[in-house]
Amino acid sequence: MNTEDPLKLSRCASCLIRHRGICNALSDEELQQFKQIAYHRTYRPGEIILSSEENTDFFAAVHSGVVKLSKILMDGRQQVVGLLLPPDFLGRAFSKSNPYFAEAASEVELCCFPHAKFERMLEDFSSLKQRLLEQTLNELDSARDWMVWLGRKTAEERVASLFLMLAERWTEAERGQETGAQNRVIELHLKRDEMADFLGLTYETVCRQISSLKRKGVIQLSGTRRFSVPNVSALTKIAG
Amino acid sequence: MNTEDPLKLSRCASCLIRHRGICNALSDEELQQFKQIAYHRTYRPGEIILSSEENTDFFAAVHSGVVKLSKILMDGRQQVVGLLLPPDFLGRAFSKSNPYFAEAASEVELCCFPHAKFERMLEDFSSLKQRLLEQTLNELDSARDWMVWLGRKTAEERVASLFLMLAERWTEAERGQETGAQNRVIELHLKRDEMADFLGLTYETVCRQISSLKRKGVIQLSGTRRFSVPNVSALTKIAG
DNA sequence: CGATCTGTTGACGGCAGTCAAGTCAAGTGG
């Protein structure tokens, strides 16, 4: 185990999320240690990553794709409580049990770390803990924004808010490109019923609201899971 | 400033939340340093502690009372996104601006720390940062539970969930007492319209659901802001 | 006592949920 695997070493160095995720908090030296324990896993769309019953044995950074965090009531009602995009972090530190149900919403690649080893590194590298804290604070902020959607917004406002959020995340991720935000085609990743579980609605209502926004010329669909926003300001206004 | 204030020293030592709040993470020596910068503030019910526009110059631990965190849409719709009870922590670390509106829901006493000094102590005392991280993770968990309420539960279930949560927090805080949970009288702290903003409902709907639960014999009111739960299992069942 | 704030209850209407039918695209197998 002391022989260095050149593939493993180069993988971190060329990692797409290297400069955005938690790894960014580490020095080169610390990173060396990090990659010794990291391993990758991939999931197909719809595949279950964690179920809330079983104990988790790993933490992970989302390397590519979208992970859906949800909670399910006994009668089957479901609420999505988080969407993880690269370079978000998956797993509940300092607790073996994970209260959520995690599912791959698209093709997903995770960079995983064994539970115990990762917690030890948290102790050793304070900048890593700092990074995790900041990420958790940001997740808390967006969870609370989301609560406003769920508690106080109408169906139309919620659907508009979702489209707006996806559009913003997209331009954020790809800023510096030449084409304007108007014509950019954005990937939805979610099915209608997943959007509904996200927004606290039924999928029929989501459908109707999307059709209505389309009729108003605020959004434009290409196929069923791609869209663009010809009128950003109108969308913003409707989103509230 | 080098003379020690005996009052200040004893205040931390006898502090009610000393062994539950973030201070618990500190050694006696570190606590010495801590109390040098801490000061208390009190607020009357309804008083505004932080408005989301202005920059925050302090962090604080809730020493007594209940603090309401909320967000407000431009048209006046409001959603409560957090309830802070002792020994919860108030303030957004690593960001000068605070995206929430904080209001005293009852008589409130805060133990405050200047912004810059507290962040410095976070750097120096890793156990403090650890404590803050754990608290943030717990807040994230409960925010997400709350999202399930808002997105997927009916009015009756939400009201029942709120009563259940308050009952559970109460027994948690006062465990070891002799009287059974059945007859314990629990303080609501919130007005009907505050409960409504909390639950994503109107205050009339909250009223109706409370009356209905009362008629069913699941809860019992003494006056308008105190209640007890004669039938805990029925309440749990209704809450979902 | 009147004024004001908080809470309760009723009548009514609308937004979103439920139930149901139907379209469209992709896949399967003869």
Added chain:
DNA sequence: CCACTTGACTTGACTGCCGTCAACAGATCG
């Protein structure tokens, strides 16, 4: 190649929960 199936999506008709509007009851206070 075509009949059939399946899953995702769309749209319509109807229902019901909860929001809106309104009247009223209690409590508190000057």
